[in-house]
Amino acid sequence: MLELELEHDQGVCDSNISFDFGGNLGSSKTVLVPVKSGRVAKRLVFLPRKVVATRFSPMQSVGQFTVSHFDLIRLAPWFAYDRLAQRLVNMSRHYRGRHKTEVVNLIRSSARDETQQWRLLLAHYDDTFVRLRSGRDYLDWIENVERLQRNVLQCESIPAGPLISLLLPTFNSDVSYLRDCIESVIRQSYRRWELCIADDCSSDPEVFSCLRSYVEKDNRIRLVERIENGHISAASNSALELASGEYVALLDHDDLLAPFALHCVVSEILVNPGAQLLYSDEDKVSESGERFEPHFKPAWNPDLLLSQNYICHLAVFSTSLVRRVGGFRLGFEGSQDHDLLLRCFPYLDSRNVVHIPRILYHWRSCNGSTAQSVEAKSYTGAAGLAGLRDLVKSSIPGAKAEMGRLPNTYRIRYPIPVPEPLVSLLIPTRDGYEILKPCLDAILERTSYPNFEVLILDNQSTCLKTLEYLERMSADPRVSVHRWNHSFNYSAINNFGATKARGELLALVNNDIEPINTEWLSEMVSHACRPEIGCVGAKLYYPNDTIQHGGVILGIGGVAGHAHKYFGRNDFGYFSRLNLVQNLSAVTGACLVIRKAVFDQVGGLESENLAIAFNDVDLCMRVREVGFRNLWTPFAELYHHESVSRGADDTLTKRLRAQKEAEYMRKQWGPKLDSDPAYNPNLTLIHEDFSLA
Numbered sequence: 001m002l003e004l005e006l007e008h009d010q011g012v013c014d015s016n017i018s019f020d021f022g023g024n025l026g027s028s029k030t031v032l033v034p035v036k037s038g039r040v041a042k043r044l045v046f047l048p049r050k051v052v053a054t055r056f057s058p059m060q061s062v063g064q065f066t067v068s069h070f071d072l073i074r075l076a077p078w079f080a081y082d083r084l085a086q087r088l089v090n091m092s093r094h095y096r097g098r099h100k101t102e103v104v105n106l107i108r109s110s111a112r113d114e115t116q117q118w119r120l121l122l123a124h125y126d127d128t129f130v131r132l133r134s135g136r137d138y139l140d141w142i143e144n145v146e147r148l149q150r151n152v153l154q155c156e157s158i159p160a161g162p163l164i165s166l167l168l169p170t171f172n173s174d175v176s177y178l179r180d181c182i183e184s185v186i187r188q189s190y191r192r193w194e195l196c197i198a199d200d201c202s203s204d205p206e207v208f209s210c211l212r213s214y215v216e217k218d219n220r221i222r223l224v225e226r227i228e229n230g231h232i233s234a235a236s237n238s239a240l241e242l243a244s245g246e247y248v249a250l251l252d253h254d255d256l257l258a259p260f261a262l263h264c265v266v267s268e269i270l271v272n273p274g275a276q277l278l279y280s281d282e283d284k285v286s287e288s289g290e291r292f293e294p295h296f297k298p299a300w301n302p303d304l305l306l307s308q309n310y311i312c313h314l315a316v317f318s319t320s321l322v323r324r325v326g327g328f329r330l331g332f333e334g335s336q337d338h339d340l341l342l343r344c345f346p347y348l349d350s351r352n353v354v355h356i357p358r359i360l361y362h363w364r365s366c367n368g369s370t371a372q373s374v375e376a377k378s379y380t381g382a383a384g385l386a387g388l389r390d391l392v393k394s395s396i397p398g399a400k401a402e403m404g405r406l407p408n409t410y411r412i413r414y415p416i417p418v419p420e421p422l423v424s425l426l427i428p429t430r431d432g433y434e435i436l437k438p439c440l441d442a443i444l445e446r447t448s449y450p451n452f453e454v455l456i457l458d459n460q461s462t463c464l465k466t467l468e469y470l471e472r473m474s475a476d477p478r479v480s481v482h483r484w485n486h487s488f489n490y491s492a493i494n495n496f497g498a499t500k501a502r503g504e505l506l507a508l509v510n511n512d513i514e515p516i517n518t519e520w521l522s523e524m525v526s527h528a529c530r531p532e533i534g535c536v537g538a539k540l541y542y543p544n545d546t547i548q549h550g551g552v553i554l555g556i557g558g559v560a561g562h563a564h565k566y567f568g569r570n571d572f573g574y575f576s577r578l579n580l581v582q583n584l585s586a587v588t589g590a591c592l593v594i595r596k597a598v599f600d601q602v603g604g605l606e607s608e609n610l611a612i613a614f615n616d617v618d619l620c621m622r623v624r625e626v627g628f629r630n631l632w633t634p635f636a637e638l639y640h641h642e643s644v645s646r647g648a649d650d651t652l653t654k655r656l657r658a659q660k661e662a663e664y665m666r667k668q669w670g671p672k673l674d675s676d677p678a679y680n681p682n683l684t685l686i687h688e689d690f691s692l693a
Contacts, residue, residue, distance in 0.1 A: 001083075002043045005069035006035050006058060013037075013059045019045070022052035032129055034687065036566040038544060040069060043129065044083055046122055084125050090558045090662075091128040091686050128686055138283075138294055141692050145682075149358060153189070153260045161266035164193045165245035165319065169235035170253045171200040175210050177254035177364060182214050182221070185251070190262035194245060195221045198238035201229040233328040233336045240327050247278075249316040250337060254364040256285060257314070261360035265316050268354045276352040277344065278316040280360035281680070287366045294692075295575055299677035300353040303631055304582035305345070306388065308409045309338035310575065313361035321347060332387055334380035335408075339387035346395060350677075357681050381408045388412070405579045406572060411635070412581070414526040423452040423525060423593070424501030428484075428493040429511040431463035435641060440473060442514040449521040452507075456481045457497045459488055490589075491605035491615045498596065498604060505529075506599055508616070510590040512641035516541075520636040524593040527581075527631050534628030535594050535620045537587020538636035539578075545569040548640045550578050551632035552586035552617060554676035555685045559665045560586060560617045565688040574690035584632045584678045585624060589616030590640050598623060609664040612657060621669060 004015060018030040035041045058065050075083075085100035095103045107124070111117035166185060170178065185195050195218075197211055208225070215223045222242045226235060240248065247269065251257065265278055283294040297310055304310050315337065325343040332339040381403060388401040388410050398415030405411075425443065429436050436456075443454065458481055461467055473479045482500050484493050494508055505528055507521070515521075520538065528536045540549035550564035550573065563584070564573050571578055589605075602622040605615045620630050666673065675681065684691045 001073045001075055002031070002033065002045050003040055003069060003071045003073065004033055004035055004043070005040045005067075006037065006065050007068055008035070008037045008059060008065035009063045013061070013063065013065070015041075015059065016055075016057040017045075018055040018057075019047055019051045020053040020055070021047075021049050031126075034129065037546065038068075038542075039566070044075070044080060044087075044122075044125060045072075046118065081121075084121050087125055087128055088121075092124055094124065137692060138292060139290075141294075141682075142291060145693075146359065150260065153263060156263075156267075158190070158263065158267050158270065160192055161190075161270055162192070162247055163245035164190075164247050164249055164262055164265065164316070165243035166193060166195045166249045166251050167236055167239040167243065168195060168197045168251045168253060169200060169232050169239055170197060170202065170207060170211065171229070171232075171235065172202045172204045173207055173253040174366075175204075175206050177366075178207065178210055181251065181253055181255060184256040184259075186218060187259050188257065188262045189260050190266050192266075193220060193262055194243070196239040196242035197221065197223045198235045198242070199223065199225050200231065200235035200238075201226050230330070231333045233330050233333050236328040236336065240322065243319055246319055247316050248319050248322055249314060252313075252364070254366070255313065256362040256364070258358075258360045258362065260358075261314060264356050264358055264360055265314075268356055272352075272354050274352050275354050276318045276321050277311075277341075277348055278354045278356060279311045280314045280356040280358055281682070282313045282361040282363055283359050284365040285362040287364075291362060292365075294359055294682075296357065296680035296682045296690075297355060298582075298679060299355040300348070300350045301583045301678060302345070302348075303629070304577075304580060305341060306391075306410065306412055307404060307580035307582060308576060309335070309341065309384065311341060312337070313363055315341070317344065329387075332383045335383035335387060338384050342387045342391045345391060384408060385410060405634075406576050409576055409580055414530060416522065416526050417529055420449065420451040421505055421525070421529065422503035423449065423505045423507055423521065424497075424503035424596075425452055425454045425507040425509050426457060426494050426497035426501065427454060427509050427511050428457040428459060428490060428497070429461065429466075430459040430488065431461045431466045432511060433463060433466040433469055435512045436466065437469055439509075439511050439513055440479070443509070444476065444478065446515040446518050447521050448518040449525060452478065452521065453501075453503060454479045455497050455500055457484055457493050458482065459484045459486075459493060489607055489611040491607035491610055494589075495604040495607060498599060501596065504596055506594055506596050508589045508592040508594075510640065513540075513591055514639040514641075516637040516639060517635075520638060521593075523633055523636040524591075527633060528593040528595055532629055533631050534598055534623035535587055535592055535630045537584070537630070537632045538591040538638055539632075539634045540588070540590060540638055540640040541569055543639055543641060547571070547578065548642055549588045549590065550634075551582070551584040551678075552588060552620070553679050553688070554585050554617070554621075554669075554672070555674045555679070556688055557686070559614055559662050559673060561688045562588065563688060564690070567689070579634050581631065581633045581635070582678070583629045585630060585676050586617045586620035587630060587632050589619070590642070591636075591638055592616060594623070598628060602626060609668075610661050613661045614665050618665065618668070621672070 013035055015033045015035050016030055018028050020028045031043055031045050033041050033043045085103045088095040088103050089100055107120050108117050111120055211223050214221050224238050224242055226238055268278055269275055281296050283291050285291050321344055328336045329339055392399045392401045400413045402411050470481050474481050484496055498506055524536045527533050542548045547564045547567045549562045552560050553563050554560050564578050606618050610618055624630055682693055684693050
């Protein structure tokens with residue numbers, strides 16, 4: 001067992017350790033170990049013979065580091081087998097969810113002898129440590145994954161579907177890019193399309209020559225030449241007037257469609273005939289033609305769309321819906337697509353919006369384009385905010401829209417009912433004066449929300465210092481202590497606390513939580529009071545200011561993992577998601593706010609099968625099942641000294657309990673754990689960093 005701990009200035013880094021066995025061949029073995037700063041990483045390594053030299057490369061990129069711990073521990077074969085199998089059960093795409101014995105038997109049955117059995121087991125184990133980085137690794141993904149997707153599509157035929165009208169506004173376009181764009185439409189494997197081009201009074205005769213030549217070449221290409229320059233919204237409306245298809249797709253004059261883009265769109269329409277909006281994943285393409293920065297998006301995520309135009313390209317709308325909302329609005333140039341989406345927003349939901357998890361659109365990144373830098377078109381943010389404010393004014397009384405923390409992002413401040421509803425903060429604890437006191441003191445001192453009560457749920461504390469502190473704090477009218485004289489069961493304790501709570505809202509709060517910003521509870525309550533919202537989660541940090549919780553992603557590690565874990569406090573996150581209010585399938589119970597009526601409706605936390613772990617994930621999924629959206633906000637920030645009070649799962653009893661709870665979650669939720677709508681199937685279920693699968 002290789003054990004390694006580094007302190008470094010990156011969220012996660014890859015360390016390489018090479019073992020040289022000497023001999024005439026100079027044979028060696030190199031292992032890669034992903035290392036999260038400040039955490040001990042463990043890696044099983046098989047060394048077939050004596051090692052004569054070792055080379056250690058702590059980081060693969062420029063940065064600062066300190067080696068805190070490095071050790072090699074010889075393992076008994078039976079223990080190595082057990083650890084290998086457990087890793088495969090938790091992390092392998094082939095064996096996840098199976099029992100360890102079953103995994104070993106499956107590998108044994110496919111091996112010729114014991115030597116090959118070890119090799120197969122180790123090969124599958126090594127696969128779970130493979131990390132993919134953007135850049136070079138995306139090119140590998142294109143070659144190995146996307147190529148297979150294309151091969152499948154080539155063998156797939158679909159019946160004649162609806163006519164798709166592609167809207168293409170042009171103005172003094174770079175003719176070489178324009179030709180590439182139009183050619184990408186002509187090369188579509190699905191043939192029932194029309195290209196509706198509106199030229200916005202270009203002054204370059206070469207543009208006219210290019211467009212007219214294509215009109216003559218293909219009768220599916222239609223052109224209107226505007227006599228007055230009206231900018232992109234007016235030109236897009238002119239293109240819309242040409243459209244006779246049941247659906248319209250938006251295309252920029254220098255971008256590219258993937259060859260099977262319309263094929264994939266129509267395939268989904270045939271399955272979902274009521275679809276009003278379809279959108280795909282996208283990437284960027286450089287001036288030299290190299291693809292980079294893929295954006296693998298979540299399924300329909302309304303709160304994320306109110307925070308950022310995450311849908312962007314490729315977007316395909318029902319033509320009748322676009323015309324119903326009035327097409328493109330003048331005065332919203334630069335954010336006209338987002339404005340259109342926001343005006344369609346009241347007519348969209350998860351039943352009529354379809355996300356296609358494939359890269360179907362290549363966004364050109366060149367000098368002056370938004371794809372290269374949002375500062376290139378700084379007016380786009382203001383236009384987007386104007387559109388959002390219109391929606392808020394008409395649909396969300398009392399709410400206010402403002403710019404977000406990052407360019408082209410937004411925040412809606414939702415109103416809190418008057419008078420403010422009482423919030424009951426449930427804090428289970430046993431002894432732990434050293435962590436409980438900072439937690440409770442910080443809550444009482446750093447919470448601007450005026451109407452809350454704190455219920456300390458004391459689970460058989462015996463520490464005199466803790467008991468004296470609880471008695472002293474009981475004098476505060478906001479604080480009450482309730483005794484739970486049973487063995488520790490996080491779910492049961494909180495369910496007990498809920499029966500004692502007087503508030504309309506419940507806040508599950510660990511006893512190792514410390515608020516950072518005073519409006520943390522106000523922010524969470526403002527969302528929890530929205531009738532469509534179920535569980536609300538917060539942004540939690542470790543004491544070293546790295547991310548502990550940026551929401552929960554289902555399927556990671558077999559059941560669930562925390563998004564963006566160990567990223568830096570100021571990191572943007574995957575396409576800015578660490579700074580955006582968004583819908584997630586689950587959030588952590590370390591700091592969770594929910595209406596008591598919703599909590600009671602789903603029966604509270606599962607206490608029989610999930611006494612310690614995953615009860616918060618299970619709660620969120622049950623809340624989602626009855627029709628509510630769960631939500632995570634980055635504007636409620638707190639420190640979390642994770643597992644300080646209960647301790648880590650470092651004994652055999654605790655590990656068996658954790659395994660049993662994981663097995664219950666797999667049995668209860670099955671495939672839903674592996675298809676999180678707030679995530680993307682092209683992203684990893686091994687790591688928590690949104691790297692490629």
